[in-house]
Structure formats: structure tokens, C-alpha cells
Amino acid sequence: MRGPLFYAKILLFGEYGIIKDSKGLAIPYNSYRGALKAAKNLSGEAEKSNNCLVKFYNYLVGLDTDLVSFNLSEFKEDLENGLYFDSSIPQGYGVGSSGALVASIYDKYANDKITVLENLTRDKLLKLKGIFSLMESFFHGKSSGLDPLNSYLSLPILINSKTNIEPAGIPSQKEGKGAVFLLDSEQVGETEPMVSIFMNKMKNEGFRKMLNEEFAFHTDACIEDFLRGNVKSLFGNVKKLSKVVLANFKPMIPTSFHKVWEQGIQTNDYYLKLCGSGGGGYILGFTEDFEKAKKKLKDYRLELVYRF
Known part of the structure; x- marks a missing residue:
């Protein structure tokens, strides 16, 4: 198997402020990416990733929420068949390595998932952000859900407040000195x-x-x-x-x-x-x-x- 690619993200503005409900602007960063893969014989990074996904699976099993449910039996079976997240996104670098992983798991295993092709109303965006916040909390203890949202949609996102987020059009790049x-x-x-x-x-x-x-x-x-x-x-x-x-x-x-x-x-x-x-x-x-x-x-x- 090979899953779709999910990209890194950069929070251009708003670090820490978004925890306290001020504005933020996040953009996808396509230089780094990750995808779900499976291999019979795991070693090195792939084995480490599989072990991490097993812990994440156990976390999702214990998640008590009406927001989202997952096809956990398929997830478990894939883990036993050598599922891992193959990623070039550096970990601990502030560019959303866990966000891309969360986005890929939601994309593959969520039931009734909200897709990128839908008309993304504010309610749908907030629901996705809430789901991703719950999921990514496994990695950080507390998560805004913004990194996985950015990675999942692969769109610039403007955070006006916790209850007001929207896709943002950013000016196209120029060939200037800046x-x-x-x-x-x-x-x-x-x-x-x-x-x-x-x-x-x-x-x-x-x-x-x-x-x-x-x-x-x-x-x-x-x-x-x-x-x-x-x-x-x-x-x-x-x-x-x-x-x-x-x-x-x-x-x-x-x-x-x-x-x-x-x-x-x-x-x-x-x-x-x-x-x-x-x-x-x-x-x-x-x-x-x-x-x-x-x-x-x-x-x-x-x-x-x-x-x-």
C-alpha cells in the first residue's frame, strides 16, 4: 500500500497567540512530506514509526468522543502487516511532523470523513480542527489541531479566533529580493x-x-x-x-x-x-x-x- 502525500506546514504568524485566541496564519510547506506505507520486514526508522503508530492506535481505541470514529480493525490489521509513516519532515523542528501523520491516519481510517473536495463551511473546518486537536494531543499533551488541518487541506489557513477559521488566499510569490x-x-x-x-x-x-x-x-x-x-x-x-x-x-x-x-x-x-x-x-x-x-x-x- 501507499497512502497520499501530506505536507509539512509553517505557522507564519501566531505561535502561542493562537492558544490564547488571537490571530494566526499557517501555510503548507511542500519541501517536506510524508505518506503511509507498509512493508513485510521492518527495521530502523520504519520499525520505530510502526511502534509509535501502535501506541497511537491504542490511544485512539481509548478516545471517548462523538466527534469522530475510526475503522480500528482495519488500522490494527495494517499495523500487523507493517504499517509505518514514511516521512521527510524533521521531527521537533516546528514544521508539523506529527500534524502530517495525524492527517494521514484520519484520511485512511476515519469513518464518515470530511473530504477536501467538499464545500468546506466554517462548521466543517471547526469540526475537523476539533477532531485533529483530539488526535494530535497524543503527541503534544495539548494541540490546537491546526497543524493536521493545514496538512490535510494543503491550503493556507487564517485563524481569526478559536471559533473562526477560514482558507486564506495569499499573494503569489514574486521574483523580488525579499x-x-x-x-x-x-x-x-x-x-x-x-x-x-x-x-x-x-x-x-x-x-x-x-x-x-x-x-x-x-x-x-x-x-x-x-x-x-x-x-x-x-x-x-x-x-x-x-x-x-x-x-x-x-x-x-x-x-x-x-x-x-x-x-x-x-x-x-x-x-x-x-x-x-x-x-x-x-x-x-x-x-x-x-x-x-x-x-x-x-x-x-x-x-x-x-x-x-
């Missing part, structure tokens, strides 16, 4: 501990005030600029967001990147922000001159995501 890029921290980040740090910080009134008045404000402005193609204004707002993140989310930024982050803000050669929950993995970069940013960040591996 770019969005990924910077490889060469460290694996884990979502759960980072979310725990965030939840602890939320107990602090000053942090909550900052999140509502600065972080969410700049995030919303960035999303609006990006969707409207207001590039000049976008970079001004990304710079403000980068400053706020550096000042308030230091535990989520690997220590060795604090200086690199600061240099971008001071020189205006690039601006960095978290990609997913942080703590390692990829860091997201924005620059008005990608060639210049590459020279400044020559010690790091960069991947181009989007051109302005």
Missing part, C-alpha cells in the same frame, strides 16, 4: 515543555498584558500586511514582533541565537521569529534582501520559503 526563510538551529525542540513554560508565564499579569497589547497587536498587523501584499509595512511590523519575542520569549529561543536575533534587529538585515513552539528546530526569518541575509548568516543553513 524573502521568508527557515534558519536551522541544529537543535531539536520539544513542544510540550515549551507550552508548559508559556502556560506558567501566563500566570503573570504583566506577561498577559504584553501578549494582548503588544504580541497579538503586532501579529495581527503582520498577518494583515502579508495577506494584502503590503511588503514595506510588513517588515516594520515584523521588526516590532521580533523585538517583543526576544524580550518576552527568551526561554523558547536557543541561547546561542540570542545574539544573532539581536543583530538582525539592530542592522535591519533580517528579522527572526519563532517557528512553532521554539526551543530548537527551525527559526523563521524575514528579510528585504535575501542575498545580504545569507552572507550575514553564512554559518547557518537557510531554506527559502517564500519570495517577495
Whole structure:
């Protein structure tokens, strides 16, 4: 067997904010992908994946919900026949490795599944997000369900609030000098501990005030600029967001990147922000001159995501 491909995702804007009901914008990232496969003799990564899927199967068996049901007997049989998730999506890098896996399991085994070809009303999108949130909680302890939703639909998604999400049309790429890029921290980040740090910080009134008045404000402005193609204004707002993140989310930024982050803000050669929950993995970069940013960040591996 070979299942359909499910792609990685990048949350361009809204990390942490979407937990607290502010805006977010996620886009598919087709450089990395995964698909369900089966093999008689499993070894290495395939065997590890099969073992993980067995645990996931047991989790789904115990799931008490009216939102979704699965063909668990088929899932079990496939697991016994060597089912695994063959993926190039790096784990712990903030680009949705578990999201793509969840999307593939829903696609293959969910009963009465909502398909991509349907007229995707807001209610259907919210139902899918709710299902994916339940499923992906197995991996992260708490999940918004957004990563699997993005991977499943393979569409840019605009999160206005927890109860208001919609597919978004993003401006087509230009052959300009500006770019969005990924910077490889060469460290694996884990979502759960980072979310725990965030939840602890939320107990602090000053942090909550900052999140509502600065972080969410700049995030919303960035999303609006990006969707409207207001590039000049976008970079001004990304710079403000980068400053706020550096000042308030230091535990989520690997220590060795604090200086690199600061240099971008001071020189205006690039601006960095978290990609997913942080703590390692990829860091997201924005620059008005990608060639210049590459020279400044020559010690790091960069991947181009989007051109302005």
C-alpha cells in the first residue's frame, strides 16, 4: 500500500497567540512530506514509526468522543502487516511532523470523513480542527489541531479566533529580493515543555498584558500586511514582533541565537521569529534582501520559503 502525500506546514504568524485566541496564519510547506506505507520486514526508522503508530492506535481505541470514529480493525490489521509513516519532515523542528501523520491516519481510517473536495463551511473546518486537536494531543499533551488541518487541506489557513477559521488566499510569490526563510538551529525542540513554560508565564499579569497589547497587536498587523501584499509595512511590523519575542520569549529561543536575533534587529538585515513552539528546530526569518541575509548568516543553513 501507499497512502497520499501530506505536507509539512509553517505557522507564519501566531505561535502561542493562537492558544490564547488571537490571530494566526499557517501555510503548507511542500519541501517536506510524508505518506503511509507498509512493508513485510521492518527495521530502523520504519520499525520505530510502526511502534509509535501502535501506541497511537491504542490511544485512539481509548478516545471517548462523538466527534469522530475510526475503522480500528482495519488500522490494527495494517499495523500487523507493517504499517509505518514514511516521512521527510524533521521531527521537533516546528514544521508539523506529527500534524502530517495525524492527517494521514484520519484520511485512511476515519469513518464518515470530511473530504477536501467538499464545500468546506466554517462548521466543517471547526469540526475537523476539533477532531485533529483530539488526535494530535497524543503527541503534544495539548494541540490546537491546526497543524493536521493545514496538512490535510494543503491550503493556507487564517485563524481569526478559536471559533473562526477560514482558507486564506495569499499573494503569489514574486521574483523580488525579499524573502521568508527557515534558519536551522541544529537543535531539536520539544513542544510540550515549551507550552508548559508559556502556560506558567501566563500566570503573570504583566506577561498577559504584553501578549494582548503588544504580541497579538503586532501579529495581527503582520498577518494583515502579508495577506494584502503590503511588503514595506510588513517588515516594520515584523521588526516590532521580533523585538517583543526576544524580550518576552527568551526561554523558547536557543541561547546561542540570542545574539544573532539581536543583530538582525539592530542592522535591519533580517528579522527572526519563532517557528512553532521554539526551543530548537527551525527559526523563521524575514528579510528585504535575501542575498545580504545569507552572507550575514553564512554559518547557518537557510531554506527559502517564500519570495517577495
